[in-house]
Amino acid sequence: MTSPQTPIRVVIADDHLVVRTGFAALLDSQPEFTIVDTATNGVDAVRVCREVSPDVVLMDIRMPEIDGIEATRQLLGDAPDGAMVPRVLILTTFDLDEYVYDALRAGASGFLLKDATAERLFDAVRVVAAGEALLDPGVTRRLISEFAQLPARTPARSSSPGLEMLTARETEVLLLVAEGMSNGEIAARLLVTEETVKSHVSRTLTKLGLRDRTQAVIAAYETGLVVPGFRRTD
Numbered sequence: 001m002t003s004p005q006t007p008i009r010v011v012i013a014d015d016h017l018v019v020r021t022g023f024a025a026l027l028d029s030q031p032e033f034t035i036v037d038t039a040t041n042g043v044d045a046v047r048v049c050r051e052v053s054p055d056v057v058l059m060d061i062r063m064p065e066i067d068g069i070e071a072t073r074q075l076l077g078d079a080p081d082g083a084m085v086p087r088v089l090i091l092t093t094f095d096l097d098e099y100v101y102d103a104l105r106a107g108a109s110g111f112l113l114k115d116a117t118a119e120r121l122f123d124a125v126r127v128v129a130a131g132e133a134l135l136d137p138g139v140t141r142r143l144i145s146e147f148a149q150l151p152a153r154t155p156a157r158s159s160s161p162g163l164e165m166l167t168a169r170e171t172e173v174l175l176l177v178a179e180g181m182s183n184g185e186i187a188a189r190l191l192v193t194e195e196t197v198k199s200h201v202s203r204t205l206t207k208l209g210l211r212d213r214t215q216a217v218i219a220a221y222e223t224g225l226v227v228p229g230f231r232r233t234d
Contacts, residue, residue, distance in 0.1 A: 008125060008129045009054045011057045012038045013039040015062075023058060026121055036052045036054050055086060056087045056125050059089065059090055059091060060091045067099075068099075069102050072107055089128045175220065177217060180217075
């Protein structure tokens with residue numbers, strides 16, 4: 001007889017009571033999730049997460065004291081050495097929220113619309129808790145579109161020696177990830193298995209010191225590896 005799976009521990013940070021209680025009630029209805037605490041602003045979110053060490057944080061972008069972007073940055077970028085850091089799932093009202101890009105750059109693993117269905121919420125928390133990025137191809141393409149509208153930046157290849165460590169195939173996979181392709185689509189393009197693609201993605205993230213494919217997309221553009229607006233035709 002197998003032992004029951006350890007529940008995914010969740011913190012919900014949102015300044016709206018309806019959102020907090022609604023999401024908490026939905027997640028509590030499933031035995032695989034447990035709500036360990038809630039927060040009403042960014043400062044509380046950082047404090048609570050450092051106290052209870054959740055697996056996933058549902059983080060609203062617009063909150064008092066400090067917003068969700070700064071809270072994410074503090075949790076993931078300013079955490080003490082050796083501290084357990086949670087996966088951050090950004091809550092937003094619009095999928096093209098002007099702040100979503102900044103939240104992803106701060107280290108969030110993806111975002112979820114506040115009007116998402118219960119099943120979408122459950123799937124999102126599962127995906128993020130498993131260490132994957134909640135950024136499907138359609139969302140990735142919108143992220144790319146947002147990046148293309150930002151002021152031009154000087155390519156940072158020289159400051160990113162990790163790119164030099166990638167093999168030709170890893171670089172090719174990174175380019176396809178940056179185009180918004182899923183593992184399945186990349187496998188079909190390269191005529192390999194999805195497991196092979198996952199291995200290439202995993203090694204690429206390790207070499208570049210990145211948390212997930214969301215950061216890989218951003219890194220590909222910010223290093224100049226991919227030029228906004230460019231699309232391969234092969």
